[in-house]
Amino acid sequence: MSYDFHLICDQDPREGRFSYACGEFENKFQLVAAKGSEKLIVNLAGEDLGLISAPLQVPNPEVRRIFGDEVARQIGGDGWVSEVNCPYDKDTAEAVRAFLMITVIGTKGVLIDPQSNEVINAEWGS
Numbered sequence: 856m857s858y859d860f861h862l863i864c865d866q867d868p869r870e871g872r873f874s875y876a877c878g879e880f881e882n883k884f885q886l887v888a889a890k891g892s893e894k895l896i897v898n899l900a901g902e903d904l905g906l907i908s909a910p911l912q913v914p915n916p917e918v919r920r921i922f923g924d925e926v927a928r929q930i931g932g933d934g935w936v937s938e939v940n941c942p943y944d945k946d947t948a949e950a951v952r953a954f955l956m957i958t959v960i961g962t963k964g965v966l967i968d969p970q971s972n973e974v975i976n977a978e979w980g981s
Contacts, residue, residue: 858948860939860975862955863918863926865963867910867935876958884954897939897951905941905951922967926974930963938969 864872873895877884886895886907893909918934919927926934939955941948955966956976966975 858941858945858951859969860941860952860955861922861967861969862907862910862937862939862958863922863930863965863967864910864935864937864959865930865932867912868937868958868964869910872958872962872964876954879957880954897954899950899954902947904943904947905939908938910935910937922972926965926967929965 862868866872873886877886883900885898887898887903888894889896889906895907895909896903897905897907913921913934913936915927915930915932915934918930918936939951941951952966952975958964959966959976967973968975
């Protein structure tokens with residue numbers, strides 16, 4: 856079974872937010888470039904846990920159409936959208952989810968469950 860998330864940031868997370876999250880976990884998490892791709896592999900202590908697509912800048916009206924008014928309003932402008940896939944098990948997905956939630960904490964960013972289209976970090980953030 857695969858566990859998936861959508862990461863939507865108000866800025867390109869490759870420009871500081873991913874590094875911030877790695878630091879919060881004492882650099883036990885790392886993001887490694889996938890060979891032959893712009894995707895990033897989420898790695899924890901040498902174990903690959905998930906795959907993050909390269910963040911794609913999406914205009915706010917498109918964010919609104921796909922994810923709804925609440926998400927578009929929270930982002931407040933264009934969103935940087937990544938699909939996150941955790942192909943292994945629920946435990947590895949939970950570790951990736953924790954990493955992603957720290958990535959967006961204190962920002963306008965959100966983490967979404969694509970099955971329900973619900974914001975996972977509704978109680979977190981700025």
